[in-house]
Amino acid sequence: MSGFVSLAFEGPVARLTLERPDKLNALNREMIDALADAARAIEASREARVAILGGQGKAFCAGGDIAAWGGLPPLEMWRDWTRAGHRAFEALARLRVPLIVALTGHAFGGGLELAAVGDIRIAESGIRLGLPESGLGMAPGWSGTQRLVRRFGAAVVRRMALTGRMFTAEEGLALGLIDEVVAKGEALARATEMAGEIAKRGPVAVQVVKAMINAAEGEDRDAPIEGLAGALTAMTEDLAEGVDAFRNKRAPHFVGR
Numbered sequence: 001m002s003g004f005v006s007l008a009f010e011g012p013v014a015r016l017t018l019e020r021p022d023k024l025n026a027l028n029r030e031m032i033d034a035l036a037d038a039a040r041a042i043e044a045s046r047e048a049r050v051a052i053l054g055g056q057g058k059a060f061c062a063g064g065d066i067a068a069w070g071g072l073p074p075l076e077m078w079r080d081w082t083r084a085g086h087r088a089f090e091a092l093a094r095l096r097v098p099l100i101v102a103l104t105g106h107a108f109g110g111g112l113e114l115a116a117v118g119d120i121r122i123a124e125s126g127i128r129l130g131l132p133e134s135g136l137g138m139a140p141g142w143s144g145t146q147r148l149v150r151r152f153g154a155a156v157v158r159r160m161a162l163t164g165r166m167f168t169a170e171e172g173l174a175l176g177l178i179d180e181v182v183a184k185g186e187a188l189a190r191a192t193e194m195a196g197e198i199a200k201r202g203p204v205a206v207q208v209v210k211a212m213i214n215a216a217e218g219e220d221r222d223a224p225i226e227g228l229a230g231a232l233t234a235m236t237e238d239l240a241e242g243v244d245a246f247r248n249k250r251a252p253h254f255v256g257r
Contacts, residue, residue, distance in 0.1 A: 003019075003030070004018065004019050004020040004025075004028070004030060004031045004034065005017070005018060005019060005031050005034035005035060005038065006019055007038045007041055007042070009045060009047065009048060011047070011199075012047060012048060012049035012050060012195075012199040013048070013049070013050055013051070013052060013192070013195045013196075013199065014041075014042045014045065014048040014050070014051040014052070014097070015051070015052050015054075016035075016038050016042075016051060016052065016053045016054075017053075017054050017055065017056060018031065018053075018054070018055035018056065018060070018061055019055075019056050020056075021055075021056040021057025021058070021059075022057075023062070023065060024057065024058070024059035024061070024062035024105075024106075025055040025056065025057065025059055025060065025061040025062060025105075025111070026061070026062045026063060026064065026065035026066075026068075027061065027063065027064050027065060027068070027085075027110055027111075027114075028065045028067075028068040029068055029080075029081070029084065032084050032085055032088050033084070033088070035088040035089075035091075035092060035114075036084075036087055036088040036091050038092075039088065039091035039092050039095060040091070042095055042096075042097065043091075043095065043096055048097055049097055049198065049199040049203045049206070050097050050098050050099075050100065050195040050198045050199050050206075051095060051097055051098070051099045051100070051195075052099075052100050052101075052102060052188070052191045052192065052195055053092070053099060053100070053101045053102070053114075053118060054101070054102040054104060054187070054188055054191070055104060055105060057105060058105045058106070059105040059106045059107075059108075059111070060101075060102075060103045060104060060105045060106060060107045060111055060115065060127070061107055061108075061110065061111030061114055061115075062106065062108050062109070062111055063108050063109030063110035063111045063112075063113075063132075063133075064081075064085070064109065064110040064141070064142075066136075068081070069081045081141075082141045082142070085110065085141065085142040086142060086143065089113065089114060089117050089142050089143060089147075090117075092114075092117040092118075093116075093117035093147065093214070093219055093220075094214065094219065094220045094223075096207050096210075096211075097203075097206075097207060097210070098119045098120070098198055098206060098210055099117065099118045099119050099120075100118060100119065100120045100121075100122065100191045100194055100195055100198075101114075101115045101117075101118030101120070101121045101122070101191075102122050102187040102188045102190075102191040103115060103121060103122065103123035103124060103127055103129075103169070103178070103187060104124055104127075104185075104187045104188060105124075105127055106127050106128045106129070107127070107128075107129050108128075108129075108130050108131075108132055109130075109131055109132055109133055109140065109144070110140075110141070110142050110144075112129050112130065112131060112144070112148070112160075113140065113142040113143055113144045113147070113148065114142070115129075116143070116147050116148050116151055116152070117147070119210060119213075120179045120180075120194065121177070121178050121179050121180075122178075122179065122180045122181075122182060122187050122190050122191050122194070123169035123172060123173075123178045123180070123181050123182075123187060124169065124181070124182055124183065124184045124185065124186065124187045125169055125170065125181055125182070125183055125184055126168075126169065126184055127168070127169045128166045128167065128168060128169075129160075129166065129167045129168075129169070129172050129177055129178075130160050130164065130165065130166035130167065131144050131148075131157070131160040131161045131164075132164050132166075133161070134161060134162065134164060135164050139161075140161060144157070144161060145157065145161065147219070150217055150218055150219070151217065152175065152176050152177055153176065156175045156176070156177065169181045208224075208228070211223075211224035211227070211228075212224060236257060237255060237257050238252075238254045238255065238256065238257065241253060241254060241255070242254070
């Protein structure tokens with residue numbers, strides 16, 4: 001993907017990793033674009049049934065690299081940086097396959113917003129979670145006030161975004177930010193184990209269930225509904241009749257099945 005983001009396919013599992021540990025995996029524009037590229041590659045794979053997102057080093061992701069956005073003029077901040085992050089994060093959140101996030105380290109700001117795109121979050125004991133942006137005089141920019149509220153509730157997001165409160169993995173579990181807490185060093189192994197469990201289930205059923213949950217949550221309402229409608233009509237004799245009639249320039253004879 002890039003020098004700081006890797007994607008590997010291991011049978012039915014797509015493994016996506018942030019690899020900038022010396023900067024706490026802080027995201028620059030290259031990494032954001034690589035995440036979007038990775039989402040497209042996972043979507044294009046017919047073998048992938050589940051994906052895992054993790055980060056190297058002592059942080060999962062410390063958010064957006066201030067060196068990448070700190071000097072941007074206002075319009076560039078909006079047109080380029082914020083919108084690029086939204087495109088990448090939305091692509092990951094709307095993946096056809098389930099995405100498990102392995103939090104082997106802290107997730108702050110954009111890092112927590114990135115973790116929120118996953119369907120399941122597994123965190124190691126000792127990590128911290130938070131939205132510190134207001135302490136820098138800025139607001140969360142990659143759906144911290146939108147997706148996080150939909151998925152975790154307004155009350156917990158207010159506590160993080162308005163006060164700068166940091167939560168531990170165990171507190172995050174109680175608040176619904178985290179789905180499972182494991183011992184230090186075990187998040188990736190547990191994510192891999194869970195990915196194996198998901199990969200054994202009916203892939204079409206799993207993907208349809210994810211799409212319907214996303215729609216119910218308001219993540220991607222239109223595409224799943226119209227996609228299922230398209231799949232249903234594609235199975236009918238009427239569609240085959242309609243296509244044949246069009247190709248042969250005749251009136252179709254529909255039978256309602």
